[in-house]
Amino acid sequence: MIIRLETASDPRVSDYHSLTDVQLRKTREPAEGLYIAESPKVVRRALAAGHRPRSFFLAEKRLPEIADVLAAHPDIPAYVGTGAMLEEITGINLHRGAMAAMHRPAPVEIPTLLAEARRVAVLEDISDHTNIGAIFRSAAALGIDAVLISPRCGDPLYRRSIRVSMGAVFQVPWARLPEGPSGFQMLQEAGFTTAALALLPDSLTIHELAARNEEKLALILGSEGYGLSAETLAAANHSVMIPMYAGVDSLNVAAASAVAFFATDPRTSKSANAVSRE
Template identity: 55%
Template sequence: MAEPITVDDPDDPRLHDYTGLTDVQLRRRREPAEGLFIAEGEKVIRRALETGHEARSVLMTAKWADVMRDVVEDLAAPVYVVSPELAEQVTGYHVHRGALASMRRRPLPSADRLLSDTGRSTPGADGAPAARRRVAIFEDIVDHANLGAAFRNAAALGVDAVLLTPRCADPLYRRAVKVSMGAVFHVPYARFAAWPEGAETVREHGFVLAALCLSPTSVPLDELAARRPDRLALMLGTEGEGLSPGALRAADTHVRIPMDAGVDSLNVAAASAVAFYATR
């Protein structure tokens, strides 16, 4: 059981993990290098712990120490109790959810290893876990809110795994985790070492690569779903430009979501929800 420790000095070195949380560039450098990520809010912290992530420490106000008493009692990590004012001094913003946890990152598998592992698909007739059958490839999505929402869609709609290109945002950045409501902890993911070269690794595992785009050769999403490919990789691109020319060339087929009222495309998170639902 972790005994809560009251801290009243914003410069206390024990609070180092939580300093400057609003500085995106700083946190993007620090967190992977130091092997940590930040979970914000009771539900997200609980989900991180439930999925086996290890806490380095927890920072909370006195009000939340009571709400999360059962969590605190089971932790081996230190729990620091601070005033709301001190929490804001340390983090750089008003921590209205009242609790933050510094969690240890796990090593990411390679894309090849991730696709080789069995996934969440329905077990076969012999009861053995089935191979991953449907994955998402996110290319260069740099907006953390969009990435978090897309991960939440993937978890809700049964996508077996996510593959990220090298320039994609960090799914474990605080805002991405928060928007996903902890779904980033439930969907296995890996990051390609190189892209679009990594597309060949996906193809070698028997996946059809379907690029969501507005190219003249694209077919309606319903048509792709009707083909029922045994293994499908859905490729989604950046918020502004969509998929890169290299990604489009690497794809086996181009797919579009039919639109009305003169709208040519959807936000990438919304498009992912439509694509994941249509190909369930």
């Protein structure tokens, strides 16, 4: 259903107002049960994951790019306007072609999420949405079965997280942990060995952890500025470090996640063992 906008103040496009106001969007989007998918590729991936659109939002010249998407959802409004009008509404240059306001999927119950998982990532208080998106992209690419996020962690369905992940946040199931130690209890009850990435004197190297080939493994990642909390480090079964060269002490958390996911991939371990036997 194509609706051509005549004014930027049209109340029907309120979902798209002030997309650059991070604090406003972080509060508003979860409360209203929506998120914004940006770019035709991301919109398509959200729809492929079974997420339901509330509306589409695009410049007139971009209509041919998603004509098939609009045809498949004839009852969903598609708001179309000039580039200048759309920029006035959103606060950004809509150069990626199209957006969609999507209904947030129902939360996944953590026991259900863990039941069939072998490797999970746990994100503690990571607030940078670029890092969150990059971690999810690595998680999807490197076989992580699920992601758990702390109560104060950023929103994987924030627009920037989705964009950086290239829609991988729709591929990897995730859930938000409750406050307190019950999250660790759930992991322990589900049979997971917990490994916190931290530079401690007694830390295992990532190679040593991989060699253990744990049946179920939870890799815990902390924020750039503060790292992991003392409570988390005390509760984890192991602390783990990635050995560095050239005097570099650590990697960005998104880069560290990719290294850890790859190193602990059972396929990687099998290949390394096969080479060593030769």
